Amino acid sequence: MRVALVNPRWSFEGSIYFGCREPHLPLELGYCRALLERAGHQTLMLDCHLMDREHESLAAEIAAFGADMTVVTTAPSYLFWRCAPPELRVPADFLRSLAGRGGKTVAVGPHGSVTPGATLRKLGCDVIVRGECEEVVARLADGLPLHSIAGIAFREGEELIVNGGPAASPFVEAPALTWPAEWIARHHHHHHRFDDNRRGLGAEVEASRGCPYTCSFCAKIEFRDAYRRRRLDLVLSEIDALIAQGVGYIYFVDEIFLPQKPLLEALVERDVQFGIQTRIDLWKPDLLELLGRAGCVSIEAGIESLTVEGRAALAKRCRLETEDLAALLIEARRHVPFVQANLIGMEEDSAELVTYWRDVLLKAGVWANEPVPLYPYPSSPSYRSLWGEPDDAAWERAHAYYLQAFSAFSDIQEKLPVPLEKLEASCCPAH
Ligand code: SF4
Secondary structure, three states, X not given: OEEEEEEOOOXXXXXXXXXXXXXXXXXXXHHHHHHXXXXXXXXXXXXXXXXXXXXXXXXXXHHHHOOOEEEEEOOOOHHHHHHOOOOOHHHHHHHHHHOOOOXXXXXXXXHHHHOHHHHXXXXXXXXXXXXXXXXXXXXXXXXXXXXXXXXXXXXXXXXXXXXOOOEOOOOOOOOXXXXXXXHHHHOOOOOOOOOOOOOOEEEEEOOXXXXXXXXXXXXXXXXXXXXXXXXXXXXXXXXXXXXXOOEEEEEEOOOOOOOOHHHHHHHHOOOOEEEEEEOHHHOOHHHHHHHXXXXXXXXXXXXXXXXXXXXXXXXXXXXXXXXXXHHHHHHHHHHOOOEEEEEEOXXXXXXXXXXXXXXXXXXXXXXXXXXXXXXXXXXXXXXXXXXXXXXXXXXXXXXXXXXXXXXXXXXXXXXXXXXXXXXHOOOOOOO
Protein backbone atom coordinates (compact mmCIF):
# COMPACT_ATOMS: atom_id res chain seq x y z
CA MET A 1 0.00 0.00 0.00
CA ARG A 2 1.06 3.62 -0.56
CA VAL A 3 0.71 5.56 2.67
CA ALA A 4 1.05 9.32 3.25
CA LEU A 5 1.91 10.43 6.79
CA VAL A 6 1.14 14.06 7.59
CA ASN A 7 1.99 16.53 10.29
CA PRO A 8 -0.24 19.51 9.41
CA ARG A 9 0.61 23.20 9.54
CA TRP A 10 -0.12 24.12 13.14
CA SER A 11 -1.48 27.49 14.18
CA PHE A 12 -2.48 28.42 17.69
CA GLU A 13 -4.35 31.75 17.54
CA GLY A 14 -7.01 31.92 20.22
CA SER A 15 -5.97 28.52 21.57
CA ILE A 16 -5.38 27.66 25.22
CA TYR A 17 -2.44 25.56 23.98
CA PHE A 18 0.53 26.14 26.27
CA GLY A 19 3.03 23.80 24.62
CA CYS A 20 5.91 25.01 22.48
CA ARG A 21 4.91 26.42 19.09
CA GLU A 22 8.14 25.67 17.25
CA PRO A 23 8.31 22.66 14.92
CA HIS A 24 9.44 19.34 16.45
CA LEU A 25 9.98 15.96 14.85
CA PRO A 26 6.62 14.12 14.54
CA LEU A 27 7.86 10.99 16.30
CA GLU A 28 4.58 9.09 15.98
CA LEU A 29 4.80 9.41 12.19
CA GLY A 30 8.46 8.42 12.24
CA TYR A 31 7.61 5.13 13.98
CA CYS A 32 4.69 4.56 11.61
CA ARG A 33 6.98 5.05 8.64
CA ALA A 34 9.62 2.65 10.01
CA LEU A 35 7.06 -0.10 10.64
CA LEU A 36 5.30 0.44 7.31
CA GLU A 37 8.52 0.27 5.30
CA ARG A 38 9.65 -2.80 7.23
CA ALA A 39 6.41 -4.45 6.08
CA GLY A 40 7.06 -3.48 2.44
CA HIS A 41 4.70 -0.50 2.12
CA GLN A 42 5.66 2.71 0.34
CA THR A 43 5.48 5.91 2.36
CA LEU A 44 5.44 9.65 1.84
CA MET A 45 6.07 11.49 5.12
CA LEU A 46 5.28 15.22 5.07
CA ASP A 47 5.58 17.92 7.69
CA CYS A 48 3.83 21.19 6.88
CA HIS A 49 4.94 22.81 10.12
CA LEU A 50 8.66 22.10 9.85
CA MET A 51 8.86 22.61 6.09
CA ASP A 52 6.60 25.71 6.13
CA ARG A 53 4.19 24.41 3.52
CA GLU A 54 0.53 25.08 2.82
CA HIS A 55 -2.04 22.30 3.13
CA GLU A 56 -3.06 22.68 -0.48
CA SER A 57 0.44 22.00 -1.83
CA LEU A 58 0.75 18.98 0.43
CA ALA A 59 -2.59 17.63 -0.71
CA ALA A 60 -1.47 17.94 -4.34
CA GLU A 61 1.73 16.02 -3.56
CA ILE A 62 -0.24 13.27 -1.83
CA ALA A 63 -2.55 13.02 -4.84
CA ALA A 64 0.45 12.78 -7.19
CA PHE A 65 1.96 10.08 -4.95
CA GLY A 66 -1.26 8.10 -5.38
CA ALA A 67 -1.80 7.45 -1.68
CA ASP A 68 -4.12 4.59 -0.80
CA MET A 69 -4.20 5.83 2.79
CA THR A 70 -3.40 9.17 4.41
CA VAL A 71 -2.64 9.44 8.12
CA VAL A 72 -2.82 12.81 9.90
CA THR A 73 -1.90 13.50 13.50
CA THR A 74 -4.07 15.69 15.75
CA ALA A 75 -1.18 16.85 17.98
CA PRO A 76 2.18 18.35 16.97
CA SER A 77 4.39 15.33 17.87
CA TYR A 78 4.14 12.69 20.64
CA LEU A 79 5.85 15.29 22.82
CA PHE A 80 2.55 17.18 23.07
CA TRP A 81 -0.06 14.43 23.22
CA ARG A 82 -0.53 15.12 26.94
CA CYS A 83 -1.12 18.86 26.37
CA ALA A 84 -2.43 19.02 22.80
CA PRO A 85 -4.40 21.97 21.42
CA PRO A 86 -8.00 20.98 22.27
CA GLU A 87 -9.31 22.23 18.94
CA LEU A 88 -9.21 20.09 15.78
CA ARG A 89 -9.33 22.93 13.27
CA VAL A 90 -5.80 22.33 11.89
CA PRO A 91 -6.07 18.60 10.99
CA ALA A 92 -9.65 19.29 9.84
CA ASP A 93 -8.39 22.02 7.54
CA PHE A 94 -5.78 19.67 6.11
CA LEU A 95 -8.37 16.96 5.43
CA ARG A 96 -10.60 19.51 3.79
CA SER A 97 -7.73 20.53 1.50
CA LEU A 98 -7.08 16.87 0.71
CA ALA A 99 -10.69 16.54 -0.43
CA GLY A 100 -10.68 12.80 -0.98
CA ARG A 101 -7.39 12.70 -2.95
CA GLY A 102 -5.46 10.64 -0.37
CA GLY A 103 -7.37 7.34 -0.25
CA LYS A 104 -8.64 6.17 3.13
CA THR A 105 -8.18 8.93 5.72
CA VAL A 106 -6.94 8.01 9.20
CA ALA A 107 -6.51 10.31 12.21
CA VAL A 108 -4.13 9.48 15.05
CA GLY A 109 -3.67 11.44 18.25
CA PRO A 110 -4.97 12.20 21.72
CA HIS A 111 -8.42 13.45 20.59
CA GLY A 112 -9.62 10.29 18.86
CA SER A 113 -7.96 8.18 21.54
CA VAL A 114 -10.40 9.44 24.16
CA THR A 115 -13.41 10.70 22.14
CA PRO A 116 -13.46 8.64 18.92
CA GLY A 117 -17.05 9.47 17.93
CA ALA A 118 -16.68 13.22 18.28
CA THR A 119 -13.30 13.18 16.51
CA LEU A 120 -14.67 11.16 13.58
CA ARG A 121 -17.54 13.59 13.29
CA LYS A 122 -15.42 16.73 13.49
CA LEU A 123 -12.73 15.52 11.10
CA GLY A 124 -14.96 13.60 8.70
CA CYS A 125 -12.19 11.00 8.30
CA ASP A 126 -12.68 7.27 7.68
CA VAL A 127 -10.85 5.75 10.65
CA ILE A 128 -9.63 6.87 14.07
CA VAL A 129 -6.68 5.15 15.73
CA ARG A 130 -7.08 5.08 19.50
CA GLY A 131 -3.95 5.16 21.65
CA GLU A 132 -0.36 4.78 20.48
CA CYS A 133 -0.64 4.49 16.77
CA GLU A 134 2.41 2.94 15.10
CA GLU A 135 1.51 -0.76 15.11
CA VAL A 136 -2.17 -0.04 14.40
CA VAL A 137 -1.34 2.08 11.34
CA ALA A 138 0.86 -0.76 10.03
CA ARG A 139 -2.05 -3.18 10.49
CA LEU A 140 -4.39 -0.83 8.64
CA ALA A 141 -1.95 -0.71 5.74
CA ASP A 142 -1.92 -4.50 5.59
CA GLY A 143 -5.51 -4.17 4.38
CA LEU A 144 -7.09 -6.39 7.04
CA PRO A 145 -10.86 -6.00 7.56
CA LEU A 146 -11.52 -3.09 9.91
CA HIS A 147 -13.54 -5.29 12.24
CA SER A 148 -10.43 -7.40 12.87
CA ILE A 149 -8.18 -4.48 13.92
CA ALA A 150 -8.11 -3.53 17.59
CA GLY A 151 -7.59 0.07 18.68
CA ILE A 152 -9.63 1.77 15.96
CA ALA A 153 -13.02 3.42 15.51
CA PHE A 154 -15.02 3.96 12.34
CA ARG A 155 -18.58 4.36 11.13
CA GLU A 156 -20.74 1.81 9.42
CA GLY A 157 -23.71 3.75 8.17
CA GLU A 158 -24.97 5.62 11.21
CA GLU A 159 -23.37 3.21 13.66
CA LEU A 160 -20.11 4.03 15.46
CA ILE A 161 -17.88 0.94 15.71
CA VAL A 162 -15.20 1.07 18.41
CA ASN A 163 -12.92 -1.96 18.36
CA GLY A 164 -11.54 -2.59 21.83
CA GLY A 165 -9.68 -0.10 23.99
CA PRO A 166 -6.83 2.23 23.03
CA ALA A 167 -3.63 0.61 21.74
CA ALA A 168 -0.32 0.63 23.61
CA SER A 169 2.85 -0.03 21.64
CA PRO A 170 5.30 -2.59 23.06
CA PHE A 171 7.86 0.18 22.34
CA VAL A 172 10.87 -1.60 23.90
CA GLU A 173 12.10 -2.64 20.43
CA ALA A 174 10.92 0.50 18.62
CA PRO A 175 13.28 0.88 15.65
CA ALA A 176 15.97 3.56 15.55
CA LEU A 177 14.35 6.39 13.58
CA THR A 178 16.02 8.20 10.72
CA TRP A 179 14.91 11.57 9.43
CA PRO A 180 15.24 13.30 6.03
CA ALA A 181 18.36 15.47 5.83
CA GLU A 182 16.34 18.52 4.78
CA TRP A 183 14.15 18.16 7.87
CA ILE A 184 17.07 18.04 10.26
CA ALA A 185 18.77 20.93 8.42
CA ARG A 186 15.72 23.10 9.21
CA HIS A 187 15.42 21.96 12.81
CA HIS A 188 17.30 24.80 14.49
CA HIS A 189 15.01 24.77 17.51
CA HIS A 190 16.48 23.48 20.78
CA HIS A 191 13.36 22.56 22.72
CA HIS A 192 13.05 24.04 26.19
CA ARG A 193 16.59 25.32 26.18
CA PHE A 194 17.55 28.69 27.60
CA ASP A 195 21.34 28.76 28.06
CA ASP A 196 23.62 30.55 25.60
CA ASN A 197 25.99 27.75 24.74
CA ARG A 198 24.08 26.40 21.74
CA ARG A 199 25.73 24.45 18.99
CA GLY A 200 24.40 22.29 16.22
CA LEU A 201 20.86 21.47 15.17
CA GLY A 202 18.06 20.18 17.37
CA ALA A 203 16.03 16.96 17.45
CA GLU A 204 13.67 14.97 19.66
CA VAL A 205 14.20 11.37 20.80
CA GLU A 206 12.41 8.90 23.08
CA ALA A 207 14.38 6.71 25.48
CA SER A 208 11.33 5.64 27.46
CA ARG A 209 7.60 6.02 27.21
CA GLY A 210 4.91 6.36 29.85
CA CYS A 211 5.19 6.87 33.58
CA PRO A 212 4.50 4.73 36.63
CA TYR A 213 2.71 7.60 38.40
CA THR A 214 -0.90 8.73 38.02
CA CYS A 215 -0.96 12.42 38.90
CA SER A 216 -4.51 13.72 38.74
CA PHE A 217 -3.84 16.37 36.10
CA CYS A 218 -1.78 14.21 33.73
CA ALA A 219 -3.55 13.39 30.46
CA LYS A 220 -2.26 9.95 29.60
CA ILE A 221 -4.94 7.40 30.46
CA GLU A 222 -5.46 6.40 26.81
CA PHE A 223 -1.82 6.62 25.60
CA ARG A 224 1.76 6.80 26.82
CA ASP A 225 0.59 5.46 30.16
CA ALA A 226 2.50 2.37 31.39
CA TYR A 227 6.24 2.92 31.74
CA ARG A 228 8.42 1.20 29.11
CA ARG A 229 12.14 1.62 28.52
CA ARG A 230 13.43 1.37 24.96
CA ARG A 231 16.41 -0.85 24.16
CA LEU A 232 19.54 1.20 24.76
CA ASP A 233 21.33 0.15 21.56
CA LEU A 234 18.35 1.38 19.50
CA VAL A 235 18.24 4.72 21.32
CA LEU A 236 21.98 5.21 20.84
CA SER A 237 21.84 4.22 17.19
CA GLU A 238 19.17 6.90 16.62
CA ILE A 239 21.20 9.49 18.51
CA ASP A 240 24.38 8.65 16.59
CA ALA A 241 22.56 9.07 13.27
CA LEU A 242 21.30 12.48 14.43
CA ILE A 243 24.78 13.57 15.52
CA ALA A 244 26.08 12.54 12.08
CA GLN A 245 23.42 14.87 10.58
CA GLY A 246 24.71 17.83 12.59
CA VAL A 247 22.51 17.60 15.66
CA GLY A 248 24.09 19.06 18.78
CA TYR A 249 21.04 19.05 21.08
CA ILE A 250 18.43 16.41 21.75
CA TYR A 251 15.26 16.75 23.75
CA PHE A 252 14.11 13.49 25.33
CA VAL A 253 10.31 13.54 25.05
CA ASP A 254 10.00 10.84 27.74
CA GLU A 255 7.16 11.66 30.16
CA ILE A 256 9.57 11.01 32.97
CA PHE A 257 13.28 10.69 32.25
CA LEU A 258 14.28 8.34 35.06
CA PRO A 259 17.89 8.02 36.22
CA GLN A 260 19.42 5.42 33.92
CA LYS A 261 23.15 5.10 34.39
CA PRO A 262 23.99 3.15 31.20
CA LEU A 263 22.30 5.79 29.02
CA LEU A 264 23.94 8.66 30.88
CA GLU A 265 27.35 7.01 30.68
CA ALA A 266 26.89 6.47 26.93
CA LEU A 267 25.98 10.14 26.55
CA VAL A 268 29.12 11.22 28.40
CA GLU A 269 31.04 9.67 25.49
CA ARG A 270 29.06 11.56 22.84
CA ASP A 271 29.32 15.15 21.64
CA VAL A 272 25.69 16.07 22.23
CA GLN A 273 23.73 18.07 24.77
CA PHE A 274 20.20 17.33 25.85
CA GLY A 275 17.11 18.35 27.80
CA ILE A 276 14.70 16.29 29.88
CA GLN A 277 11.48 16.40 31.89
CA THR A 278 11.54 14.47 35.13
CA ARG A 279 10.60 14.33 38.80
CA ILE A 280 13.41 15.71 40.91
CA ASP A 281 12.43 13.52 43.88
CA LEU A 282 13.72 10.47 41.97
CA TRP A 283 17.28 11.76 41.65
CA LYS A 284 20.23 11.58 44.05
CA PRO A 285 23.13 14.08 44.10
CA ASP A 286 25.62 11.66 42.46
CA LEU A 287 23.22 10.98 39.59
CA LEU A 288 22.57 14.69 39.13
CA GLU A 289 26.31 15.16 38.77
CA LEU A 290 26.41 12.39 36.14
CA LEU A 291 23.40 13.94 34.40
CA GLY A 292 25.24 17.24 34.03
CA ARG A 293 28.45 15.52 32.92
CA ALA A 294 26.47 13.58 30.30
CA GLY A 295 25.49 16.88 28.65
CA CYS A 296 22.13 17.75 30.18
CA VAL A 297 21.52 21.51 29.83
CA SER A 298 17.81 21.69 30.63
CA ILE A 299 15.64 20.08 33.29
CA GLU A 300 11.92 20.64 33.59
CA ALA A 301 10.84 19.21 36.92
CA GLY A 302 7.20 18.89 37.89
CA ILE A 303 6.91 20.16 41.47
CA GLU A 304 3.35 21.39 40.89
CA SER A 305 2.48 22.31 44.50
CA LEU A 306 4.66 23.81 47.23
CA THR A 307 2.81 22.04 50.05
CA VAL A 308 2.57 18.39 51.03
CA GLU A 309 -1.24 18.79 51.04
CA GLY A 310 -1.27 20.27 47.55
CA ARG A 311 0.92 17.50 46.17
CA ALA A 312 -1.31 14.93 47.85
CA ALA A 313 -4.40 16.58 46.30
CA LEU A 314 -2.74 16.11 42.90
CA ALA A 315 -1.96 12.45 43.71
CA LYS A 316 1.75 13.11 43.16
CA ARG A 317 2.83 10.34 45.54
CA CYS A 318 5.81 12.47 46.49
CA ARG A 319 7.54 11.42 49.71
CA LEU A 320 9.73 14.48 50.12
CA GLU A 321 9.11 17.74 51.94
CA THR A 322 9.21 21.00 49.98
CA GLU A 323 12.61 21.82 51.58
CA ASP A 324 14.05 18.55 50.23
CA LEU A 325 12.63 19.17 46.76
CA ALA A 326 14.10 22.68 46.75
CA ALA A 327 17.49 21.33 47.86
CA LEU A 328 17.50 18.80 45.01
CA LEU A 329 16.55 21.45 42.46
CA ILE A 330 19.36 23.67 43.71
CA GLU A 331 21.78 20.73 43.61
CA ALA A 332 20.69 19.99 40.02
CA ARG A 333 21.35 23.62 39.11
CA ARG A 334 25.00 23.17 40.17
CA HIS A 335 25.42 20.74 37.29
CA VAL A 336 22.83 21.82 34.72
CA PRO A 337 22.56 25.41 33.39
CA PHE A 338 18.76 25.55 33.25
CA VAL A 339 16.49 23.97 35.85
CA GLN A 340 12.77 24.73 35.98
CA ALA A 341 10.32 23.90 38.75
CA ASN A 342 6.84 23.66 37.22
CA LEU A 343 4.10 25.04 39.43
CA ILE A 344 0.32 24.72 39.20
CA GLY A 345 -2.18 27.09 40.81
CA MET A 346 -3.42 25.26 43.95
CA GLU A 347 -5.79 26.33 46.71
CA GLU A 348 -3.44 24.75 49.25
CA ASP A 349 -0.58 27.10 48.27
CA SER A 350 -1.05 30.62 49.61
CA ALA A 351 0.26 33.57 47.60
CA GLU A 352 2.81 34.27 50.38
CA LEU A 353 4.11 30.71 50.30
CA VAL A 354 4.44 30.77 46.53
CA THR A 355 6.29 34.10 46.70
CA TYR A 356 8.63 32.75 49.39
CA TRP A 357 9.59 29.59 47.51
CA ARG A 358 9.83 31.30 44.15
CA ASP A 359 12.26 33.77 45.74
CA VAL A 360 14.35 30.99 47.28
CA LEU A 361 14.53 29.11 43.98
CA LEU A 362 15.06 32.10 41.74
CA LYS A 363 17.90 33.36 43.95
CA ALA A 364 19.57 29.96 43.58
CA GLY A 365 19.25 30.15 39.78
CA VAL A 366 16.29 27.76 39.50
CA TRP A 367 13.43 29.04 37.38
CA ALA A 368 9.99 28.63 38.98
CA ASN A 369 7.03 29.81 36.93
CA GLU A 370 4.03 31.75 38.20
CA PRO A 371 1.55 28.97 39.04
CA VAL A 372 -0.60 28.13 36.03
CA PRO A 373 -4.19 26.89 35.98
CA LEU A 374 -5.06 23.27 35.21
CA TYR A 375 -6.84 22.25 32.04
CA PRO A 376 -8.89 19.13 32.82
CA TYR A 377 -7.92 17.18 29.69
CA PRO A 378 -10.39 14.37 28.94
CA SER A 379 -7.55 11.81 29.24
CA SER A 380 -6.72 12.89 32.79
CA PRO A 381 -7.98 11.56 36.14
CA SER A 382 -9.06 15.16 36.95
CA TYR A 383 -11.60 15.06 34.16
CA ARG A 384 -13.01 11.75 35.42
CA SER A 385 -13.34 12.99 38.97
CA LEU A 386 -15.24 16.07 37.77
CA TRP A 387 -17.54 14.49 35.20
CA GLY A 388 -17.00 10.73 34.92
CA GLU A 389 -16.06 8.95 31.71
CA PRO A 390 -15.54 11.31 28.75
CA ASP A 391 -18.38 11.47 26.21
CA ASP A 392 -18.65 13.22 22.86
CA ALA A 393 -18.87 16.65 24.52
CA ALA A 394 -15.82 16.08 26.73
CA TRP A 395 -13.50 18.58 25.07
CA GLU A 396 -16.17 21.29 24.98
CA ARG A 397 -16.96 20.65 28.67
CA ALA A 398 -13.30 20.79 29.74
CA HIS A 399 -12.76 23.91 27.68
CA ALA A 400 -15.77 25.78 29.06
CA TYR A 401 -14.80 24.83 32.62
CA TYR A 402 -11.30 26.11 32.07
CA LEU A 403 -12.41 29.41 30.55
CA GLN A 404 -14.90 30.03 33.36
CA ALA A 405 -12.89 28.81 36.32
CA PHE A 406 -9.79 30.87 35.77
CA SER A 407 -9.59 34.54 35.15
CA ALA A 408 -5.80 34.77 35.16
CA PHE A 409 -3.94 32.82 32.53
CA SER A 410 -0.38 31.70 32.18
CA ASP A 411 1.83 34.30 30.57
CA ILE A 412 2.78 31.78 27.86
CA GLN A 413 -0.81 31.40 26.70
CA GLU A 414 -2.89 33.54 24.39
CA LYS A 415 -4.37 36.37 26.42
CA LEU A 416 -7.90 35.73 25.23
CA PRO A 417 -8.50 32.04 24.56
CA VAL A 418 -11.86 31.53 22.88
CA PRO A 419 -14.54 28.82 23.23
CA LEU A 420 -13.88 25.54 21.44
CA GLU A 421 -17.03 25.82 19.33
CA LYS A 422 -15.75 29.12 17.97
CA LEU A 423 -12.24 27.78 17.30
CA GLU A 424 -13.64 24.84 15.35
CA ALA A 425 -16.57 26.63 13.71
CA SER A 426 -14.94 27.22 10.35
CA CYS A 427 -13.65 23.70 9.74
CA CYS A 428 -15.46 21.13 11.88
CA PRO A 429 -18.98 20.80 10.46
CA ALA A 430 -20.30 19.09 13.62
CA HIS A 431 -20.80 22.35 15.51
S1 SF4 B 1 5.01 12.11 37.16
FE1 SF4 B 1 4.75 13.45 35.38
S2 SF4 B 1 4.34 12.08 33.65
FE2 SF4 B 1 4.05 10.91 35.55
S3 SF4 B 1 1.86 11.01 35.95
FE3 SF4 B 1 2.85 12.67 37.11
S4 SF4 B 1 2.76 14.46 35.70
FE4 SF4 B 1 2.35 12.63 34.47
